Amino acid sequence: MLNVHEIDKTFNAGTLNEVQALRGVNFSLSEGEFVCVLGTNGSGKSTALNAIAGTFPLDKGKIIVAGTEITGWPEHRRAKLIGRVFQNPFSGTAPTMSIEENIALAARRGCSRGFGWGLPAERVSEFKTRIKTLNMGLEDRLENPIGKLSGGQRQALTLLMATWLKPKLLLLDEHTAALDPKTAAKVIELTETIIQRDNLTTLMVTHSMQQAVNLGNRIIMMHQGKIVYDFRGSDKQRLKVNDLLALFDEIRRKEQIDPSVAELLRKEYV
Ligand SMILES: Nc1ncnc2c1ncn2[C@@H]1O[C@H](COP(=O)(O)OP(=O)(O)OP(=O)(O)O)[C@@H](O)[C@H]1O
Numbered sequence: 001m002l003n004v005h006e007i008d009k010t011f012n013a014g015t016l017n018e019v020q021a022l023r024g025v026n027f028s029l030s031e032g033e034f035v036c037v038l039g040t041n042g043s044g045k046s047t048a049l050n051a052i053a054g055t056f057p058l059d060k061g062k063i064i065v066a067g068t069e070i071t072g073w074p075e076h077r078r079a080k081l082i083g084r085v086f087q088n089p090f091s092g093t094a095p096t097m098s099i100e101e102n103i104a105l106a107a108r109r110g111c112s113r114g115f116g117w118g119l120p121a122e123r124v125s126e127f128k129t130r131i132k133t134l135n136m137g138l139e140d141r142l143e144n145p146i147g148k149l150s151g152g153q154r155q156a157l158t159l160l161m162a163t164w165l166k167p168k169l170l171l172l173d174e175h176t177a178a179l180d181p182k183t184a185a186k187v188i189e190l191t192e193t194i195i196q197r198d199n200l201t202t203l204m205v206t207h208s209m210q211q212a213v214n215l216g217n218r219i220i221m222m223h224q225g226k227i228v229y230d231f232r233g234s235d236k237q238r239l240k241v242n243d244l245l246a247l248f249d250e251i252r253r254k255e256q257i258d259p260s261v262a263e264l265l266r267k268e269y270v
Pocket residue numbers: 011012019020021039040041042043044045046047048
């Protein structure tokens with residue numbers, strides 16, 4: 001369903017602020033695979049998701065979704081295939097527009113002749129049924145501007161909208177990180193329900209080892225712009241939070257050793 005082939009991305013190339021954010025990232029997802037992406041801060045997780053969504057052009061490599069190469073496609077064209085939810089509850093929806101108008105936008109995403117600004121009655125009632133299951137009291141507030149909702153309510157709605165048209169690929173970038181634990185748990189539950197119901201191929205970035213252990217069928221760990229671990233099948237099922245913490249410790253230890261070794265070598269050879 002997704003093929004990410006040897007992608008490179010360097011920001012501010014040739015300047016003092018040069019960052020090699022992605023270095024030869026290579027992986028494939030089969031249909032229905034649900035992958036949790038872990039990694040230290042700045043390891044390239046968001047950049048990888050942004051590269052797939054088309055936020056910027058790549059320096060090198062190819063991206064193929066459902067058999068179609070989309071490397072040269074602009075972001076808005078990719079949005080027909082890809083649903084996204086970001087960390088910030090204020091991204092992904094238009095704050096001054098009502099819930100209903102935002103839903104209409106989401107519903108129009110895939111079709112050139114959409115529903116206009118009004119949604120057919122049956123779709124409104126279908127959506128109402130879905131948001132009712134959230135138990136957040138949103139079904140009676142369809143006319144309210146999204147900006148007036150809490151972060152959790154917005155994330156839940158954004159998730160419903162991002163998955164409304166069953167995208168080929170769902171990208172979640174720490175979409176519960178800004179929420180209180182109880183609301184985060186609710187949004188995670190909804191996430192799992194939707195992904196399972198529609199068998200959505202999903203990449204979910206998280207800093208929560210517990211989420212990575214509990215959810216999905218694969219864990220990818222990134223470090224310094226590369227994939228350093230990729231666990232699937234029974235290896236993934238066996239992984240515990242402590243195993244993941246140990247891997248992070250190992251990465252940090254190596255990081256501390258590397259500069260000192262480099263310094264020793266420098267002294268020796270200079
Ligand atoms: N638009 C940009 N311009 C310049 N540098 C960038 C840009 N986006 C990301 N970077 C840099 O690329 C590197 C990878 O960033 P990225 O946001 O992908 O990390 P991350 O793994 O998502 O980290 P976090 O866990 O903190 O969200 C970082 O060093 C970051 O500063």
